Amino acid sequence: MGQVQFMRNLIIETPSVPGNFAKVAKAIGELEGDMGDIQTIKVGTLTTIRDIAISCSNEAHLLKIVDAVNAIGGGISVHAVTDDVLQAHEGGKIHMKGRMEIRSLGDLRRVYTPGVANVCEVIKNDPDQARYFTGISNSVAIVTDGTAILGLGNIGPVAGMPVMEGKAVLFDQFAGISGVPILLDTSDPDQVVETVKHIHKGFGGILLEDIGSPHCFEIEERLKAELSIPVMHDDQHGTAVVTLASVISACQQSGVELADSVVGQIGLGAAGLAISRMLMEYGVKEMRGVDRNEEARNRLADHGGSVVDSVEELMETCDIIVATTGVAGLIKPEMVRKGQIILALSNPNAEITPEDALAAGAAFAADGRLVNNILGFPGIFRGALNANAKEITYPMLIAAAQAIVESTKPGDLVPHPLDPNVHQNVAAAVERVANS
Ligand SMILES: NC(=O)C1=CN([C@@H]2O[C@H](COP(=O)(O)OP(=O)(O)OC[C@H]3O[C@@H](n4cnc5c(N)ncnc54)[C@H](O)[C@@H]3O)[C@@H](O)[C@H]2O)C=CC1
Numbered sequence: 001m002g003q004v005q006f007m008r009n010l011i012i013e014t015p016s017v018p019g020n021f022a023k024v025a026k027a028i029g030e031l032e033g034d035m036g037d038i039q040t041i042k043v044g045t046l047t048t049i050r051d052i053a054i055s056c057s058n059e060a061h062l063l064k065i066v067d068a069v070n071a072i073g074g075g076i077s078v079h080a081v082t083d084d085v086l087q088a089h090e091g092g093k094i095h096m097k098g099r100m101e102i103r104s105l106g107d108l109r110r111v112y113t114p115g116v117a118n119v120c121e122v123i124k125n126d127p128d129q130a131r132y133f134t135g136i137s138n139s140v141a142i143v144t145d146g147t148a149i150l151g152l153g154n155i156g157p158v159a160g161m162p163v164m165e166g167k168a169v170l171f172d173q174f175a176g177i178s179g180v181p182i183l184l185d186t187s188d189p190d191q192v193v194e195t196v197k198h199i200h201k202g203f204g205g206i207l208l209e210d211i212g213s214p215h216c217f218e219i220e221e222r223l224k225a226e227l228s229i230p231v232m233h234d235d236q237h238g239t240a241v242v243t244l245a246s247v248i249s250a251c252q253q254s255g256v257e258l259a260d261s262v263v264g265q266i267g268l269g270a271a272g273l274a275i276s277r278m279l280m281e282y283g284v285k286e287m288r289g290v291d292r293n294e295e296a297r298n299r300l301a302d303h304g305g306s307v308v309d310s311v312e313e314l315m316e317t318c319d320i321i322v323a324t325t326g327v328a329g330l331i332k333p334e335m336v337r338k339g340q341i342i343l344a345l346s347n348p349n350a351e352i353t354p355e356d357a358l359a360a361g362a363a364f365a366a367d368g369r370l371v372n373n374i375l376g377f378p379g380i381f382r383g384a385l386n387a388n389a390k391e392i393t394y395p396m397l398i399a400a401a402q403a404i405v406e407s408t409k410p411g412d413l414v415p416h417p418l419d420p421n422v423h424q425n426v427a428a429a430v431e432r433v434a435n436s
């Protein structure tokens with residue numbers, strides 16, 4: 001199958017006779033539709049109705065699949081096409097909920113006035129008590145200016161809100177952290193820094209998300225210097241941690257020495273520069289990079305990497321390739337060299353699909369659905385908040401990467417994101433380093 005841009009659900013009716021579902025699955029499979037969740041909605045004496053999630057390339061591809069299912073005949077038909085992803089977003093994905101229920105006047109007086117005034121006094125007299133008597137130390141602001149939402153570009157903070165709500169859901173589920181999206185109506189570094197400084201007192205940490213380069217570098221550096229709570233730009237360091245982990249695992253499994261490998265980074269923006277820096281920090285001696293933007297190329301050179309002239313040259317000369325350009329299909333199968341490790345991490349669509357990279361001879365290949373900062377940021381912040389850390393340091397990030405490697409099953413590049421152990425292990429490793 002090509003790039004997955006399109007996820008829809010088909011509501012399909014079949015006569016209730018064994019073998020009919022297999023016919024439907026065959027028709028979908030023959031057209032390279034990728035079936036996901038299957039739900040049986042109704043089993044009647046005569047007919048059965050199922051809701052089948054399908055991933056495909058685009059609307060035209062979906063229509064071909066619908067036609068093919070309708071053409072099976074024998075009473076098999078597509079009743080409707082629904083958009084479950086859109087429906088799942090109705091009303092938003094997050095909701096601020098109280099941890100106390102108010103069932104009596106006594107509860108009301110404890111939770112709110114007059115009782116709450118006493119807690120205010122306690123904190124006024126000793127501000128450190130806010131750590132125990134408010135949710136501040138368990139809350140992280142998810143701050144975006146909307147300038148680099150996934151690989152969709154500068155689509156603005158409101159259009160980026162579904163991503164920020166998604167990050168909040170992940171924070172909650174994997175780390176028990178309250179993630180609060182903050183949408184900034186400015187991308188001017190001075191204004192971003194000032195705004196975050198003015199709101200930071202309500203949070204135990206700041207996650208900068210989908211803020212484009214180059215202003216993301218200045219914003220993060222200034223906030224790290226000026227605030228005494230953990231600040232991390234996820235697209236830089238969350239991604240770099242998970243990429244380092246997957247590269248270590250791939251090298252271990254293929255008997256390659258990472259330090260002696262030539263690593264090539266395509267796209268030297270927020271994610272790409274941070275990945276290059278982390279790999280060099282970890283010991284990669286030969287780090288090469290390419291970007292269409294001259295300033296981005298210069299930044300790699302300033303950090304000790306070497307710049308090459310084209311994607312083709314990079315592909316030809318490197319053992320390990322990481323791509324974070326946001327450009328789907330940038331790596332052509334004919335550019336792939338036998339035995340290469342290829343991580344094409346752009347979302348929602350990769351520079352090359354893992355299937356195409358493997359078919360072209362790559363030893364390991366993955367995309368941004370697998371190698372994703374989801375494996376890093378929840379545990380990194382959990383560990384930092386547990387340790388009451390004032391910042392997130394390189395040793396904490398390297399420890400997070402090592403914890404991901406240790407949580408990876410043999411044969412895999414990274415752990416499954418729904419494996420709660422990985423988030424717990426990352427948190428424990430980060431907390432340990434922060435406390436050392
Ligand atoms: N899998 C994951 O966990 C993550 C994936 N990403 C993905 O990485 C991509 C980039 O994200 P950011 O680094 O935040 O964006 P960015 O805008 O900071 O960087 C993109 C860089 O790619 C360069 N570029 C674009 N087209 C190019 C081409 N044809 N040849 C060479 N260079 C080119 C740009 O000049 C820019 O420097 C996005 O698609 C995003 O979804 C980002 C963070 C995490």
Ligand SMILES: CC(=O)C(=O)O
Nearest residue numbers: 150151235347372373
């Ligand atoms: C995963 C992520 O943060 C991104 O694609 O921007």
Ligand SMILES: [Mg+2]
Nearest residue numbers: 150209210235
């Ligand atoms: Mg992002």
